[in-house]
Amino acid sequence: MMHRFAFLLALIASPLAAQDFSADSEAKSWNLYAEVPARFEAKVVDVLCELTGDCPAECGAGTRQLGLIRSADDVMVLPMKNSQPAFTGAAEELAPFCNQVIEVDGLMIEDEEIGASNIYLVQRIKAGDADWIKANTWTKKWAQKYPEAKGKGPWFRRDPRVKDVIASEGYLGLGLEADVTYAEENF
Structure with missing residues (x-):
């Protein structure tokens, strides 16, 4: 190694x-x-x-x-x-x-x-x-791979892999509770 x-x-x-x-x-x-x-x-x-x-x-x-x-x-x-x-x-x-x-x-x-x-x-x-x-074919290949993610806006906001990570780890990557605490303290 x-x-x-x-x-x-x-x-x-x-x-x-x-x-x-x-x-x-x-x-x-x-x-x-x-x-x-x-x-x-x-x-x-x-x-x-x-x-x-x-x-x-x-x-x-x-x-x-x-x-x-x-x-x-x-x-x-x-x-x-x-x-x-x-x-x-x-x-x-x-x-x-x-x-x-x-x-x-x-x-x-x-x-x-x-x-x-x-x-x-x-x-x-x-x-x-x-x-x-x-x-320059990445976004076309991504769209073919994830047809259910069709829509407007940046690809990463619609990507099922990204959505899965956010659902399990939160937007901050610190867990869902951390997102709630952050939102309560800042919004």
């Missing part, structure tokens, strides 16, 4: 991580602090599999966080979002490419001072000779 953790730290903290991957990137800025356009080739991996050796089929079939092992330097890059406004969707966009080498284009967040390293926002994906595809 410790060996795998050291391996991860070596991947993320590699001095090669400072390479410039902005050439030919067509990534659109989000005006985020420390963002840099980054286009590179990488293998899509199940992060938990890489760290622990626990490797279910199909990278966990939608139940695991996915990562990118960059071909140029074997550094693990952590994709945290797709090209949609919410910070969601990266794993969903990458899942069809489990254990495949693909090319990605997006924004890298890098800042030593705040401890951000190899955080990635994937905007486009290219597999082999296929055309680039936009990484």
